[in-house]
Amino acid sequence: MMTRTLILALSLTAVAMPAAAHAEDKSAAVRIDDLDLSRATDRDQLSARLKSAARGVCQTGLRGTAEASRRAVCVAAALAQAEPQAKHAVAQAQGGTQLALLMISATR
Numbered sequence: 795m796m797t798r799t800l801i802l803a804l805s806l807t808a809v810a811m812p813a814a815a816h817a818e819d820k821s822a823a824v825r826i827d828d829l830d831l832s833r834a835t836d837r838d839q840l841s842a843r844l845k846s847a848a849r850g851v852c853q854t855g856l857r858g859t860a861e862a863s864r865r866a867v868c869v870a871a872a873l874a875q876a877e878p879q880a881k882h883a884v885a886q887a888q889g890g891t892q893l894a895l896l897m898i899s900a901t902r
Contacts, residue, residue: 820851821899824876831887840880844898848872851900872900 824847829836852868854861876898883893 818902819899820902821897822847822851824896824898825894826883826896827892827894829887830892831884837884840883844873844876844880844896845869847898848876848900851898852902854902868900868902872898875899 824840824843826840826843829839831837831840848869849865851872852865854865876896879896883896886893
């Protein structure tokens with residue numbers, strides 16, 4: 795009986811370890827309903843909000859040179875992923891349609 799329990803415990807540990815090794819997906823909503831994206835100043839505000847959200851979703855609380863490098867790559871990837879959405883929102887605004895928010899996400 796003890797052997798079965800030990801085998802079961804080791805099996806569960808082996809199954810749980812790969813799950814813990816998987817990266818965590820995190821996302822955040824960026825409000826844009828208060829911006830007029832047909833104006834350059836508001837597009838700059840959108841850019842600032844996206845950068846802030848990207849930093850937020852990429853933040854792990856860890857420190858160090860390797861972590862700073864990883865975070866920079868994460869932020870760049872999150873911004874690249876959000877760029878098509880931002881361009882779409884600007885195009886919609888120039889056509890008279892106001893979108894409410896954009897989503898930005900990252901795999902940490």
